[in-house]
Structure formats: C-alpha cells, structure tokens
Amino acid sequence: MTAPAPAPPPGPVALEAKSLSKRFPIGGLFSKREVHALTDVSVTLRRGHVVSLVGESGSGKSTTARLIARLMPPTAGEIFYGGKDVLKSEPSHASLAYRGDVQMIFQDPFGSLNGSHTIQHHLERPLRIHKKVRGEEIKDRVDELLATVGLNPPRDFADKYPHQLSGGQRQRVAFARALAVEPTVVLADEPISMLDVSIRMGVLNLMEQLKEERGLAYLYITHDIASARYIGDEIVVMYAGRMVESGPSVELIAEPAHPYTKLLLSAVPNPKAAKRGVTARGEIPSLIDPPPGCPFAARCPAVMDVCRKVIPGPIVVGPNHWVRCHLYSPGAAVAV
Amino acid sequence: MVDERPAAPLLRVADLRVEYLTGAGPVKAVDGVSFEIAPGEVLGLAGESGSGKSTIAHAVMRLLHPPAVIAGGSVEFQGRDVLALSDRELEEFRWDQISMVFQSAMNSLNPVMTIGDQIVDAIRAHRPVSKNQALERAAELLKAVGIEPERLRAYPHQLSGGMRQRAVIAIALALEPPLMIMDEPTTALDVVMQKEIMQQIEELKNRLGFSILFITHDLSLLVEFSDRIAVMYAGEIVEIGPAHDIFGEPLHPYTRGLMNSFPSLDGAKTRLTGIPGSPPNMLNPPSGCRFHPRCPSVLPMHTQVRPTLREVKPGHFVACHLYREGVEA
Numbered sequence: 049m050t051a052p053a054p055a056p057p058p059g060p061v062a063l064e065a066k067s068l069s070k071r072f073p074i075g076g077l078f079s080k081r082e083v084h085a086l087t088d089v090s091v092t093l094r095r096g097h098v099v100s101l102v103g104e105s106g107s108g109k110s111t112t113a114r115l116i117a118r119l120m121p122p123t124a125g126e127i128f129y130g131g132k133d134v135l136k137s138e139p140s141h142a143s144l145a146y147r148g149d150v151q152m153i154f155q156d157p158f159g160s161l162n163g164s165h166t167i168q169h170h171l172e173r174p175l176r177i178h179k180k181v182r183g184e185e186i187k188d189r190v191d192e193l194l195a196t197v198g199l200n201p202p203r204d205f206a207d208k209y210p211h212q213l214s215g216g217q218r219q220r221v222a223f224a225r226a227l228a229v230e231p232t233v234v235l236a237d238e239p240i241s242m243l244d245v246s247i248r249m250g251v252l253n254l255m256e257q258l259k260e261e262r263g264l265a266y267l268y269i270t271h272d273i274a275s276a277r278y279i280g281d282e283i284v285v286m287y288a289g290r291m292v293e294s295g296p297s298v299e300l301i302a303e304p305a306h307p308y309t310k311l312l313l314s315a316v317p318n319p320k321a322a323k324r325g326v327t328a329r330g331e332i333p334s335l336i337d338p339p340p341g342c343p344f345a346a347r348c349p350a351v352m353d354v355c356r357k358v359i360p361g362p363i364v365v366g367p368n369h370w371v372r373c374h375l376y377s378p379g380a381a382v383a384v
Numbered sequence: 385m386v387d388e389r390p391a392a393p394l395l396r397v398a399d400l401r402v403e404y405l406t407g408a409g410p411v412k413a414v415d416g417v418s419f420e421i422a423p424g425e426v427l428g429l430a431g432e433s434g435s436g437k438s439t440i441a442h443a444v445m446r447l448l449h450p451p452a453v454i455a456g457g458s459v460e461f462q463g464r465d466v467l468a469l470s471d472r473e474l475e476e477f478r479w480d481q482i483s484m485v486f487q488s489a490m491n492s493l494n495p496v497m498t499i500g501d502q503i504v505d506a507i508r509a510h511r512p513v514s515k516n517q518a519l520e521r522a523a524e525l526l527k528a529v530g531i532e533p534e535r536l537r538a539y540p541h542q543l544s545g546g547m548r549q550r551a552v553i554a555i556a557l558a559l560e561p562p563l564m565i566m567d568e569p570t571t572a573l574d575v576v577m578q579k580e581i582m583q584q585i586e587e588l589k590n591r592l593g594f595s596i597l598f599i600t601h602d603l604s605l606l607v608e609f610s611d612r613i614a615v616m617y618a619g620e621i622v623e624i625g626p627a628h629d630i631f632g633e634p635l636h637p638y639t640r641g642l643m644n645s646f647p648s649l650d651g652a653k654t655r656l657t658g659i660p661g662s663p664p665n666m667l668n669p670p671s672g673c674r675f676h677p678r679c680p681s682v683l684p685m686h687t688q689v690r691p692t693l694r695e696v697k698p699g700h701f702v703a704c705h706l707y708r709e710g711v712e713a
Contacts, residue, residue, distance in 0.1 A: 104574035214662040244432040245601050245645050246638075246678075249658030271574060278647035278656070301649055315579035316649060319607035319631050 059095035062232045062265035063150065066090050068115050068125035070108075074336065083335050086111045086122075086289045093233055093265040098255075100268045100280030100297065102312070106332050108289040109269045113235040116267065117152045118142040129233075148178045151226035155238035157218035161210040167194070167221055168206040174228040193224040197254060216247035223254065227262075234258075237269045252279050273312055277301050282368070285309045288332055288343035290359070295369030305371035308344045342374070350375055392463075393420035394562055394595050395444065400457035402439050402448065411666045413439045413452070415619040423562065426589070426596040428610030428627065430603055430642070432663050435616040437599045441565045444597070445484055446474055462562070480510050483556035487568035490548035493540040499526070499551050500536030506558045525554040530584055546577040553585065560592060567599045582609055603642055607631040612699075615639050618664050618674040621693065625700030635702040637679045673705065681706055 070086040073079065086108040091099055101109045115122045118134070118141070126133045134146055142150075154160045161170060171190045175181055181189045194202035197220040210218055219239060226234055236255065240248040256279060258264055270276050276283050280297040285306060293306040304310050333346055341356040342348070348355065354374050362370040363377060402414040414436040421427045431437045442448050444459055446466060459466040461481060469477055486492065494502055503522035504515060513521075523533035529550040531543075540548055549569065556564055566585075570578035586609060589596060600606055606613055607627050614624040615636065623636040634640045641659035648654075661678040664670055670677050672687040679686070686705050693701040694708075 104576065216662055244663055245603070246432060246641055246659035247662060249645050249647075249656045250660070253655070253657070273575075274647040274649050277649060278653065298653065311576060313649065315575040317575075317579075317602065317604035317608045318649070319604055319628075 059097055059263060059265070061092055062095050062129075063093045063116065064091075064128040065112075065116050066126045066128070068112065068122045068127075070111050070115060070120070071123045081337055084289055084338055085335060086115070089125075089286075089289075089291055091116075091267065091284065093267055095232065095263040095265050096259055097282070098259060098266040098268050098280045100270060100276035100283045101286060102270060102273050102276045102283055103286035104271060104312075104332060106288070106335065107286040109271075109286055110237055111289075112286075113152060113237050113267060113269055116233075117150055117235055118146065119152075144178065148174075148229040149231050150233045150235065151229065151231040153219075153222050153226055153234060153236040153239045155242055157215050157222055157242065158210075160222055161218055163210050165209070166206065167208055167210070167213075170221060170225055171206075171228055174225060178229045180229060189228075193228055194221075196227060196258075197221070197224045198250075199224070214247070215243045216251060219243060219251055220254065223251075223258070227258070231264070233265045233267070235267045235269070238271070239268075240275065241270065241272065248275070255279060273301070273316060285312070288338070289335055290343055291372070292344065293369075293371045293373075294362075295366060299366060299369055303366070303369075305365045305369070305376060306344075306373050307348045307350055307375075311347075342372070392423075394423045394425075394462060395421040395597070396458075396460040397440070397444065398458045398460075400440065400443060400459065401455040402436070402443050403453055403455045405451040405453065406667070408667055410455075412455075412619050412669070413666060414443065416457070417616075417619075417621055418457075419614055419621065419624060421563065421595050421597060424589075424593050424595055425612065426598055426610045428606035428613040429597060429599045429616060430601065430606050430613060431616030432601055434618075434663055434666060436619040437616050438567055441484065441567050441597065441599055445478060445482060445565065447484075476510070479506060479556075479561065480559045481561050482563045482565060483559070483561045484565040484567065485549075485552055485556050485569045487571050489552040489569070490540075490545050490572070493548060493551065495540055498537050498539055499531075499543070502551075503536075503555050503558055506555050510559055521558070522554075525558055526551070528557065528584075528588060529554045530580070546573055546581065549573060549577075550581060550584075553581070557588065557592070561594065563595045563597065565597045565599070568601070569598075570605075571600065571602070578605070585609075603631075604646055615642070618666065618669050620674065620703065622675065622704070623700075623702045624693070625697070625702075629697065629700050635696060635700070635707060636675075636704050637681055637706075638675050641678075673703075 068086060068089045071082040071084055073082050075081045089112055093099060101112060103109050114120055116127060127135055129146060168190055171193055172186055175186055175189055190206055191202035194205050199205040199217060199220055240251050243251060252275060259266060268279055277297045283295065283297045283300045284291055285293040287308045293309050304313055333343060342359050345351050345355040352374055360372050360374050360377055362372055364370050365376055398418045400414055400417045403410040404413055417440060419427065429437045443454055448454065454467060500519060500522050503525060504518040507513060507518040507521055522536055526533050526535060531547055531550055543551065570581055598606065598610055610627045612625060613627045613630045614621045617638050623630065623639050630639060634643050644656050645658045647656060659678050664674060672689055673691050676682045676686045691703045691705050693703045695701050696707050
C-alpha cells in the first residue's frame, strides 16, 4: 500500500452472492411479524481484492457474512462459488470443501479459541479434518502457519494456551487457523475492533500481506469507516439491512453520495476538521415489518415524498460507484 | 465557600499508587500518577487496556475493593482529602460532588424501575425535596439530554442503547456535581450516536460549568473534546499537555505510535505501522522506561533508568529520555 496507489486490476471472481435476504419470524406460532435483517444484498468477492462492508450495529453486516459462510440459510438469494449456486448444489448444509474454502474470522479473539487447548491443537485440528497434511508433516505445517502470521519463534507459541497470548496474538492465531485449510475467501467480521489501538494496524497489515501473497478474496466487516478505507479496495455502505452505496474506497469517501454515508462521515471524530454538527438525528428504524420506501427516509435531511414510497434502484454516480437514493434519479436536483 | 482563585484545581491527584494483590505478586496498576483538573476543564485520559486509566477513575471515586488497594499518594477534591473520607461521608460525597458514567452504564439501570423513578431516587437520596419536585427535575434532566420527558415512565428495556446511555448521563447530572468522570461513555455506541451524545455533553458542560475526566482509548475523540490530555502507558502518565499540542506535535514515541494507528479519511492511502509488540504484562513490567521493548528510538540506558515527567514546552510534559535538557528527539 504505497502512495499513490493505482487501483490494482480486479482479480478473478472467487465468490458471488446475489440478492441475499434474511428474515426472522418473531412472536408466537401464528404471528406473521418478521424481522427483515437483510434485504437484497449482493457482493462480488475477487481474488486479491478486499470488499469492506460498513454500517452501524443492526445494519446487517454480520448477517451477510454468516449467510455467505453458510452458518445459516438465507430466506432468498444465491451464492455462486466455483461456477455453481451452492445453495442449490449442496442445499442442506455446506460441503467440507466449501467450509474449507470460505473461512470466517470473528470479532472476539478471546471467545473464538478454546481455553483448554494449546495453539498447536487449534491449528492441527483443521489440518487433520480437511486432510491437508498427514503425520510428521503436521508439526512443520503448524510452524509454517505461525511464522506466516508473525508469531515467531513458532514453537514458543505452539505450546502455549490462549490465555498466555495477548489479544493481537490470539487474533493472529485465528488467522493462522483460517489459513490452515488454504481458503480462497476470508470473511473477517470486525477482526480488530476488540484489539488495543496500537496493535490494530499490525493485524490489518497482516491481512493485506496475506491478500497479496495468497491472492485471498476478503470481505472485511467493520463499523469503522476509516479502517474500511485503509484496507478496502471497495466499500459497501449498509443501512437497516440494505446496501445503500458502493464504490471504490478512496472515491466513495472523497465523494460520498448517499445522505447516510455523509452522516456517517460527519460523525467520525476528526481533530483536524473544524467542529461540525451532525446533519441528522434519530436512530436506525425498527427492522420489524418495515414500511415501504427508503429505510433512511425518517432521518434524511433531504427527504422527499417519493422516498417514503419506493426504494430507488442503484443509480450510477461514478466509475463502479452507485447509490440507492432518489436525489440522484434523472431529473432530481442534487441538493445535498 | 467559593474559592475565587482561578488557579485552584478542583481535583488534585498526587503520586497515586494502586496495586492489585494477586497470587503471583502485586500488580502496580497505577504507579505514581499526578494530575490536576481545573474548574470547567475537560481532562482526557488516553491509554490502552491495562494502562490503569479506569483504575484511576475508581480510585478517585473510592470504588476500589480488594484485591485492589491504594498503596500511596493523595486525592484532593476542593481541598478535601478524598482518601480519608469515612463511609458516611463517602455516601454524601459520591454523586453529589463527583458522578461517574461507565462504558456499560446503559446496562446498569435497574430493569424493574422506570427511568423517572431511578432519577428521582438519586435526587431524593441527597436532597430534601418532595417526590413531585424531584419528578419535575427528572423531566428537565431528560430534556437536557435529548429524551422526551414522556419517557419518564419508560422502563430501560423500552429504550435503545443510546437513549439508555443518555438516561444514565441525566442521572449523573441530577445533582449538578462539579466533576463528572466518564469512562468510555460512548464506546458501546455507533459513531452517529456517539457524536450526538458528545455534542450534548459539551453543551451541558458549557451551560453548567462542570469539569470532566474523560477516559477513552479513542485518541481522535479525546482530542476533539478535551482541553488537556494525559497519555498513560503501563500505569504511568508518559505525556500530558494541551490537547492540540499533543495532537499537533506528540512528543513521546508511544503517543506518536498511537497517532500512527488511526487511518485517515483523506489523502492518498499510506501504510500505517501502529506500534510493534504488545502492551506489557503488568505482573512483570519492563525495566527502565516501560515502553522500551516497543520503542523505535530505544538506547541502552533507557532499559535501566526510568524517565520522569519533565516540562518540554509550556504546560506540555513528557517522560522520555529523548527529551533531556537541550536534547531534542
């Protein structure tokens, strides 16, 4: 990542999620109420490319990752991997191959490792289950994995238990475990938000290095729009279970189109800028049986009548940059 | 009794030492910390987990319980020795003189009491007012933090996280204490809510004139809202000074590293390195300067001698061997 960085040519598509939706029924047996956790979300993950998914809590970021990892089935949508819709070709549960190829990193490095097992055990298990190496090669492979994620000397770390490691080291173990099965896609769900500030960059730089060395395709999920820009080639902004804007990361932050993206950016603490007020108030609307129209309409400073009735389709506002906002419909005056 | 001298600090913490007594030996969580807060001032306390910042807040409020013990130093509030207060005096002192908002405070509300009753309780525990007077005051307080007064009758579960955190701030303001301690008050909230709440606190502070000890790991937020900032590392203050000096020209290599850990939202993407290594194990902290194992400018003597705070620029102190008299980094 050296400045000025020309956009790398997009690598081959590794995984494509199309129009994913997830609804959870709530209330009693005969209740028809539903939580619309995710509506019509599509992402294309390419090798050597990072898509950052940004949004507040409840915006559907983690649900997107969980659906792609097939930890739960979507209500609607398709997931293309290796040329076929895996929801159709392996409908009841994901195949061992898919589970190996699509790995997930979780937010909490304290909860995702088992306290009663050594690091060696954590890395050995996926190697055995996925039959990547056998017998005496395992130890070498574990050492190699630990060295790859910067835990040197590897033997010192292999024999340790999770509680003997710092948060950053534990998150590196989580990456090593994901790499053990040689994935093509890594879904990283807030991998740095529980780490101390001074070690966050180290983990992000490790992600970057693995992307370049192994051509990994990343989905990076975060509420921190600055880190989304730092690691992401592309940013997708989510609000109330929907994608509201997407584009190349530097361009999207420099010229945000959606009023929600603008609000999010205005709220980021920035000592360099003069103090600005936030431009909208209120909170994310309830996701239970949401009304029609744009989910941001209730908070939007530029709301129009049409916003409460229909959600606009994606409108192109720049190269690979689109927004779902009526302000950008042909004929509408861009006022914000 | 109003002290007219402008220089008299509201809170004076001197050489504070707090230890956690563990089976493996004492952990010096706070090791000789001194600072002052002036009336109406916001002092920001930055540092990572385990640096001792929350322990300081608990010591000032006298909320420490074994195995944590105050091993030395003094805490003076408006000239009173806080460490010498009896249990009875503490009951009156807390909340009336210093109130506190915790990170998880929104979960500390009583789930079976309405918001109104909880504010009324706080008021009537300290002031001889009728229930109706207290309710009126509670409605005012909710309005001040941006909640409609009708929500007095709401139970905590009926409010969002942001509203609950506002309600806790309303309770903290109930007795108009001269000092409010806020320990990661918005860390559990989304940025938009964080911005709204911090703006509201600033408005209230300007109107009511209270001081704030503001604790967070988020340096950008701290710079935006503090007058002065103290940076903690491994139980010590390593740098303290005016917020914009520390932001504009951080002196300690640790502060510089922290500044280099936040990606920017503008300009070309540049690689940030953060700080190599991990925060120290406080059971066995490094010798000499505690930052030396992670410091890019370490020299052999730094591993032996512990640096002390020295004033490098007016009001800007740093504890680092690179800044001895006449020596610039």
